[in-house]
Amino acid sequence: MAKIVGIDLGTTNSLVAIVNDGVPKVLAGRDGMTLVPSVISFDESGAVQVGHAAKETQVEKSRNTIFSIKRFMGKGIDDVREDLALLPFEVAPDSEHIIRLKIFGRDYTPPELSAFILRELKRNAEAALGEEVVNAVITVPAYFNDAQRQATKDAGRIAGLDVLRIVNEPTAASLAYGLQEKKQGTIAVYDFGGGTFDISILKLSEGIFEVLSTSGDTHLGGDDIDERLIRLVMSELKQTPDVHQIQAIRKAVNLAKEELSRKDSSQIAVDALGYHKHLTRSEFNALIEPIIERTLTPCRQAMKDAGIKAPDVDEVVMVGGSTRIPLVRERVQDLFGRVPHTELNPDEVVALGAAVQADILAGGKRDMLLLDVTPLSLGIETVGGVLSKIIPRNSTIPASATEMFTTFVDGQTNVKIHVLQGERELVKDSRSLAQFELKDIPPMVAGMPRIEVKFLIDADGILSVSAQEMRTGKYASIEVKPTYGLTDEQVEQMILDSFEYAEADIEARQVIEARNEAQTVLAATAKGLEDEEYNNLSSDEKEEITAATQYLQKTLSAEDHRAIRDAIDRLSHATMRLAELIMNAAISKALKDKRVREIQ
Numbered sequence: 001m002a003k004i005v006g007i008d009l010g011t012t013n014s015l016v017a018i019v020n021d022g023v024p025k026v027l028a029g030r031d032g033m034t035l036v037p038s039v040i041s042f043d044e045s046g047a048v049q050v051g052h053a054a055k056e057t058q059v060e061k062s063r064n065t066i067f068s069i070k071r072f073m074g075k076g077i078d079d080v081r082e083d084l085a086l087l088p089f090e091v092a093p094d095s096e097h098i099i100r101l102k103i104f105g106r107d108y109t110p111p112e113l114s115a116f117i118l119r120e121l122k123r124n125a126e127a128a129l130g131e132e133v134v135n136a137v138i139t140v141p142a143y144f145n146d147a148q149r150q151a152t153k154d155a156g157r158i159a160g161l162d163v164l165r166i167v168n169e170p171t172a173a174s175l176a177y178g179l180q181e182k183k184q185g186t187i188a189v190y191d192f193g194g195g196t197f198d199i200s201i202l203k204l205s206e207g208i209f210e211v212l213s214t215s216g217d218t219h220l221g222g223d224d225i226d227e228r229l230i231r232l233v234m235s236e237l238k239q240t241p242d243v244h245q246i247q248a249i250r251k252a253v254n255l256a257k258e259e260l261s262r263k264d265s266s267q268i269a270v271d272a273l274g275y276h277k278h279l280t281r282s283e284f285n286a287l288i289e290p291i292i293e294r295t296l297t298p299c300r301q302a303m304k305d306a307g308i309k310a311p312d313v314d315e316v317v318m319v320g321g322s323t324r325i326p327l328v329r330e331r332v333q334d335l336f337g338r339v340p341h342t343e344l345n346p347d348e349v350v351a352l353g354a355a356v357q358a359d360i361l362a363g364g365k366r367d368m369l370l371l372d373v374t375p376l377s378l379g380i381e382t383v384g385g386v387l388s389k390i391i392p393r394n395s396t397i398p399a400s401a402t403e404m405f406t407t408f409v410d411g412q413t414n415v416k417i418h419v420l421q422g423e424r425e426l427v428k429d430s431r432s433l434a435q436f437e438l439k440d441i442p443p444m445v446a447g448m449p450r451i452e453v454k455f456l457i458d459a460d461g462i463l464s465v466s467a468q469e470m471r472t473g474k475y476a477s478i479e480v481k482p483t484y485g486l487t488d489e490q491v492e493q494m495i496l497d498s499f500e501y502a503e504a505d506i507e508a509r510q511v512i513e514a515r516n517e518a519q520t521v522l523a524a525t526a527k528g529l530e531d532e533e534y535n536n537l538s539s540d541e542k543e544e545i546t547a548a549t550q551y552l553q554k555t556l557s558a559e560d561h562r563a564i565r566d567a568i569d570r571l572s573h574a575t576m577r578l579a580e581l582i583m584n585a586a587i588s589k590a591l592k593d594k595r596v597r598e599i600q
C-alpha cells in the first residue's frame with residue numbers, strides 16, 4: 001500500500017507528517033527542521049527558493065518574495081483588496097475570478113504558488129521515507145468555502161500530489177489528540193498562528209466530528225505581537241531604521257518572544273544597531289495583554305453560535321505557534337474553565353492530525369467518518385415516491401444547488417417538501433431527514449407554480465433547505481443536520497446497495513415518472529375537452545382524442561415505461577390541434593385585455 005502523508009499548508013508555516021507503526025510524526029527537511037516557512041522567492045534567472053532560504057532573503061527581494069499566499073486561495077481580486085493593501089505584491093491584469101500575481105513578467109495563481117510549498121514538503125517526505133510520495137491529505141481552516149478547498153486540491157495536483165481528502169484544521173488537531181476515541185463530546189479548538197486566529201467548536205458524536213461554529217480574526221496572530229515589540233524598540237531608538245535594520249529588529253524581537261515562552265526574562269538584541277533591552281515576562285505580558293484579549297471575543301461568539309456555554313466544553317485543544325505563550329494558555333484556561341491540551345507541539349498538531357486522517361484512509365482504522373464531504377446524496381421526494389437528488393454524494397462542503405419543481409394537482413395550495421438522503425432511487429429506500437410545508441400558494445393550474453427548491457450545506461456541514469414559489473414569492477425553509485447519527489457502516493451499506501439495485505431502481509423510477517407524466521397529460525386533456533374551442537374540431541379529430549385517451553388509461557398500469565410513453569405520445573399528437581386552438585384563443589384574449597388596460 002502506497003504511503004499517504006498528512007500536510008498542514010499554513011499561512012505562516014507548513015509541515016508534512018506520517019503515521020509510522022501507529023505513531024504520527026512530523027518529517028524534517030534536509031536542514032533538519034520540520035517547519036517550512038510558507039515563503040517562496042524568485043530571482044531573475046527563474047530560480048525559486050522555498051522555506052527558510054526564501055525567508056532569509058525576504059528583505060532584499062521583497063517584491064519577488066511571496067508569503068501569506070493562503071489568504072488568496074480561491075479568491076478573485078475584489079475579495080482580497082484589503083489584504084493586498086498590506087502586501088507588496090504586483091497583481092496581473094485579468095485577476096477578477098482568480099487573482100494572479102506578477103513575478104518577473106510571469107503570472108502565477110495562488111494554487112501554483114502554494115504548489116511550490118507542497119513540492120518542497122513532498123521532496124522532504126520522499127527524502128525522509130526513501131520512497132516516492134504521491135498521496136496526501138491536506139488541511140484547511142474550517143471556514144474555507146468550496147472555492148478555497150478546491151484551490152487547495154488544485155495546488156496539490158499541480159505539485160504532483162493526489163489529494164485524497166481535505167480535512168478541517170480543528171478536526172485534524174482533535175485527531176492528533178485521539179479525541180475521536182471518546183466518541184462523544186464538545187471540543188473547542190483555539191488556533192493562534194502567525195497571522196490568523198481561529199476558534200472552532202466541534203461536536204463529536206459516535207466518532208463523527210461536526211463543526212458547530214467557527215469564528216476568529218483573519219488579521220490577528222504572532223505577527224501582531226512582533227509588531228508590538230518592534231514599536232517598542234523603535235520608540236527607544238534615536239535614528240529611524242532602514243528596511244534592513246527593521247528586518248534585524250524583527251528577527252531579534254521574534255527570538256526574544258520565543259524565549260519568553262520558556263523563560264522568565266530575555267533580551268532583545270539588535271547588534272547592528274547596538275541596541276539591547278532586557279525584557280521580563282511580566283513586562284512582555286503587559287504589552288501583549290490587549291492582543292490576547294482580542295482572541296477572547298471571537299471565542300465567546302463561537303460558543304454563542306454553537307448554542308453552548310463554557311462548562312459545556314469537554315476538551316480545549318491549543319493549536320498554532322502563538323499558543324506556546326504562557327499568558328495565552330492562562331487566558332484560554334480562564335475562559336473555558338478547563339486545562340487546555342498542550343501536550344503536543346502546537347505548531348505540529350495539525351500536520352500530525354492530517355497524518356492520522358491519512359492513516360485512516362490507508363486502512364489503518366475504518367471506524368471514522370469526517371464531515372468534510374457529503375457522504376450521501378441529498379434531495380427531495382417527488383410524486384410517486386421518487387427521490388430527486390439535488391446535491392450528489394461526495395460533494396465537498398460547503399455546497400449549494402437549486403432546482404425548479406411544480407405542483408401536480410390543480411389548485412394545490414400547500415406543497416410538502418420532504419428532505420431525504422440516500423443513494424437509491426425511491427423514497428422508501430432512503431433516509432428521511434426533515435419535512436416542511438410551503439403554504440398559501442394561490443390556487444393555480446397544476447404545472448403552473450414555479451417552486452424553487454434550494455439546498456445549501458454551509459462550511460459547518462449544516463444543511464438548510466428552502467422553497468419559494470417564484471410567481472408569488474411565498475417562502476419556507478428548514479435547517480437539517482445531514483449525517484447526524486448515521487454510522488460509517490450505514491453509509492457504506494447505502495452506497496453498496498445503490499450499486500446492487502441500480503438497474504431495478506432505474507426501471508422502477510422510469511415507470512413512476514412515465515405514469516406521473518401520463519396523469520398530467522390526461523388531466524390537461526380532460527380540461528381541454530371542456531373548452532369551447534373543442535367544438536371547433538372535426539368529428540375525426542374528436543374520435544382520435546377519445547381513443548388515445550382510453551388507450552393511455554389502459555396502458556397506465558403497465559410495468560413498462562416505454563409502453564406508457566408511447567401512449568402519451570399518441571395522446572399528445574391527437575390533442576395537438578386542440579392545444580393550438582386553445583392557445584391562440586388565450587393569446588388573443590390576453591391581447592384584448594391589454595388593449596383595454598392601456599386605454600384606461
Ligand code: ADP
Nearest residue numbers: 010011012013193194222258261320321322324
Ligand atoms: P500558521 O498556522 O499561521 O502557519 P504557526 O502555527 O506556525 O502559523 O504559528 C506561527 C507563529 O507562532 C509565529 O508568529 C511565531 O512567532 C509564533 N511562535 C512560534 N513559536 C513560539 C514561541 N515559542 N513563543 C511564542 N510564539 C511562537
Ligand code: MG
Nearest residue numbers: 010011193320
Ligand atoms: Mg496553522
